[in-house]
Amino acid sequence: MNTKNASLTRIGAAPWKFLLLAAALLFSYALPVHADDHEEADASSEAAVEEESGPVDDYNELLEAQGEYAPAYDFFTTSMLWTVIAAALVFLMHLGFATLESGLCQQKNVVNVLFKNVFIISIGVVTYAFFGFNTHYPGDFNGWFSWGGMIGDLNADGGNTWGYGGLGLAMTGFGDFIFQAMFAATGATIVSGAVAERVKLGSFMIFAVLFVGFAYPVAGSWHWGGGYLASLDIPFKDFAGSTVVHAFGGFGALACVMVLGPRKGKYTENGIKPIPAHSFPLAAIGVFLLMFGWYGFNGGSVLSAEPGALGLVFTTTTLGACAGALGAIAVSWFMLKKPDLSMALNGLLAGLVGITANADVISVGNALIIGLIAGAIVVVSIIFLDKSKIDDPVGAISVHGVCGIWGTIAVAIFGEGDFSMASQIQGAVLVSAFAFIFSYVVFSILKAVMGVRVSEEEEERGLDISEHGQEAYTN
Amino acid sequence: MKLIKAIIKPFKLEEVKDALSEIGVEGMTVSEVKGFGRQKGHTEIYRGSEYTVDFLPKVKLEIAVADDLVTKVVDAIVSAAQTGKIGDGKVFIIPVEEAVRIRTGEKGEIAL
Numbered sequence: 001m002n003t004k005n006a007s008l009t010r011i012g013a014a015p016w017k018f019l020l021l022a023a024a025l026l027f028s029y030a031l032p033v034h035a036d037d038h039e040e041a042d043a044s045s046e047a048a049v050e051e052e053s054g055p056v057d058d059y060n061e062l063l064e065a066q067g068e069y070a071p072a073y074d075f076f077t078t079s080m081l082w083t084v085i086a087a088a089l090v091f092l093m094h095l096g097f098a099t100l101e102s103g104l105c106q107q108k109n110v111v112n113v114l115f116k117n118v119f120i121i122s123i124g125v126v127t128y129a130f131f132g133f134n135t136h137y138p139g140d141f142n143g144w145f146s147w148g149g150m151i152g153d154l155n156a157d158g159g160n161t162w163g164y165g166g167l168g169l170a171m172t173g174f175g176d177f178i179f180q181a182m183f184a185a186t187g188a189t190i191v192s193g194a195v196a197e198r199v200k201l202g203s204f205m206i207f208a209v210l211f212v213g214f215a216y217p218v219a220g221s222w223h224w225g226g227g228y229l230a231s232l233d234i235p236f237k238d239f240a241g242s243t244v245v246h247a248f249g250g251f252g253a254l255a256c257v258m259v260l261g262p263r264k265g266k267y268t269e270n271g272i273k274p275i276p277a278h279s280f281p282l283a284a285i286g287v288f289l290l291m292f293g294w295y296g297f298n299g300g301s302v303l304s305a306e307p308g309a310l311g312l313v314f315t316t317t318t319l320g321a322c323a324g325a326l327g328a329i330a331v332s333w334f335m336l337k338k339p340d341l342s343m344a345l346n347g348l349l350a351g352l353v354g355i356t357a358n359a360d361v362i363s364v365g366n367a368l369i370i371g372l373i374a375g376a377i378v379v380v381s382i383i384f385l386d387k388s389k390i391d392d393p394v395g396a397i398s399v400h401g402v403c404g405i406w407g408t409i410a411v412a413i414f415g416e417g418d419f420s421m422a423s424q425i426q427g428a429v430l431v432s433a434f435a436f437i438f439s440y441v442v443f444s445i446l447k448a449v450m451g452v453r454v455s456e457e458e459e460e461r462g463l464d465i466s467e468h469g470q471e472a473y474t475n
Numbered sequence: 476m477k478l479i480k481a482i483i484k485p486f487k488l489e490e491v492k493d494a495l496s497e498i499g500v501e502g503m504t505v506s507e508v509k510g511f512g513r514q515k516g517h518t519e520i521y522r523g524s525e526y527t528v529d530f531l532p533k534v535k536l537e538i539a540v541a542d543d544l545v546t547k548v549v550d551a552i553v554s555a556a557q558t559g560k561i562g563d564g565k566v567f568i569i570p571v572e573e574a575v576r577i578r579t580g581e582k583g584e585i586a587l
Contacts, residue, residue, distance in 0.1 A: 336523050
């Protein structure tokens, strides 16, 4: 109230400033009146422009060079633009993961969680450049594995033209790379939430390099890289990665959590002693950021700016998310007697994961059903895992692993097109089992060689102090 | 000189502060504390598991006053902080051996 009076007083104190501003506004409204004069002037100045050869000529030359291809080039340009924007949106999901995970963990472990998140995106993209991209997309190979090398100049050999991928991959080579690179790191970051608050930093970093750097592109090559799953009679379908990203990460997380063990004091003789989130605002911000980024995740997986597909995918993605939240709210409220915010947040993500495999081939009604079921499943899964003494501070295994499988199966149930339940199950099981076994073996080796868990005292003090010597909040 | 320690419900702080300034109390220290008496705690639920929160948030006021003000201050605190329900809090009166004003070095009752 005080500010309002002050500002009025200020205008009254210097009325000439206000009048000057008003005069400037009036003058700017008068300017368009002169537009007509401009058009007449254009004709005479055009001749002058032609003589001087300025920037306008470059555009005219470009149009002439494209000739009849100009509209196609426009589509290619728009698609590539959308692709790089989508890549940036998928990058933003790392901000969502960082805030969600730190919100759901205890205050004394926030620095550690954030550090893991910074490391994962960094190592994820770098290994993808060094090895991942060409392993993920090896071209012609045996369908199972091909050792890829570092990416070179992806603009070369027509990589900077629409010839690179045609209509179905309307982007340049670099656009393809950067979009896929952003996906890669999201797989490992799923694991970081599940192992939070007791994992040893060094061991986790080594695991992450292998999981993201090696396992992810190999598993991905089986489907998006044109490998075994893509060459089934009725090919496996996973639009944006319910299996190859989410179930992959979720089951990797399950393996690591089983090797690692639960947080100290969580499971007692008297039952489960919850370790509540330290900041629900951070967690909620994280989930909304993840959903925002998901528009790039699913929307970008259209791989072009095809208007029909883009509109559909944005719609089904959103409906899946909302239905997921509602499903989780309904089921958790009924089962737990009170509405639980963390369940609602997980439900939103569960709906998104559930829709990720099938967003481009389902109807509006089916999107709602898939989302609702995902929201219901995630609540049951979270409670079941907790009762089974699988300690997952953020619900990653349920959200990404379990709902990833659901989204994949939903393709065969609800998808409009030629899909096979057998292929879907095969793909889901193959990738999930690979992720699980790979992670179990690697993490067990790390456990034997260097340990994967901090000591009890370090866990009690908090990883921020014991592993980093820093505090998240110095107050 | 006496130090009056009062543990009250957090939402009562403004009311108590106003009541005290009405009777001429010029300063106090306030801290956020947790505690319980007969009020016990309550049950919370997180992701399907229940747990009891024994410690409830309270506010602690510490006011140093001259002996002749003690009764007035205690009465003011009690009437402002009271709700009639369990958990209203407690007031303790502790003798103060010495008081010093840091700025000037004054000692005794004039330092209060």
